[in-house]
Amino acid sequence: MRIISGTKKSISIRAPKNLPVRPTTDKVKESLFNIISNKFDIPGLTVLDLFSGTGNISYEFASRGCSEIVSIDNNHNCIRFINKTALNFDFNIQTKKIDYKVYLKNTKRKFDIIFADPPYNFSNKQYIEMVNQIKEFDILNNDGEIIIEHSSNISLFNSNEKIEERKYGSSVLTIIKKASL
Numbered sequence: 402m403r404i405i406s407g408t409k410k411s412i413s414i415r416a417p418k419n420l421p422v423r424p425t426t427d428k429v430k431e432s433l434f435n436i437i438s439n440k441f442d443i444p445g446l447t448v449l450d451l452f453s454g455t456g457n458i459s460y461e462f463a464s465r466g467c468s469e470i471v472s473i474d475n476n477h478n479c480i481r482f483i484n485k486t487a488l489n490f491d492f493n494i495q496t497k498k499i500d501y502k503v504y505l506k507n508t509k510r511k512f513d514i515i516f517a518d519p520p521y522n523f524s525n526k527q528y529i530e531m532v533n534q535i536k537e538f539d540i541l542n543n544d545g546e547i548i549i550e551h552s553s554n555i556s557l558f559n560s561n562e563k564i565e566e567r568k569y570g571s572s573v574l575t576i577i578k579k580a581s582l
Contacts (some may be wrong), residue, residue: 402457405431407464409490414460415439422454425518425550429569431462433548436567436576440546441513443467443488447542449510451501451517451531456483456494458516462493471512472492473504495514505534511542518550536582547577 404412404423436445443464450459453472462470471492472483480498487494514550515535528549535541551557553573563581567574
């Protein structure tokens, strides 16, 4: 994987092969950050990266100057890799090895962007449960957005016209504004 923009642009990061991850492709990542850059001032954002895996998205936010990034994953090796990489590149990324449900329930923080890239075997029920927890525990700032990367084999929240979906091959970014919750 490589960082596509910012102070660490073009740096390649090699994740260990034994991590149980599916990193976001460069095409999807470029599109994601084009969407975010057109709506937000990245250096001023507070970001929660759920199911952070290799830390690919967190590194991109850090390279672009975002100063408050929290990366959540329940895999010890993923968290260890993110910590090592963040130290090597002087990225200000706070990590937590914790189940996302426990984190959402217990955090006292609020975020401008919540990026979630759960395993592709997540069910519609699990996606809806995750979004409902974010709403219930009120951890999204008023102008904030939840951005979910998921398989194009499923359609989330297809009855709500206020929710935006962008398709990129086998991946979809679903964007949910707090006002739509």
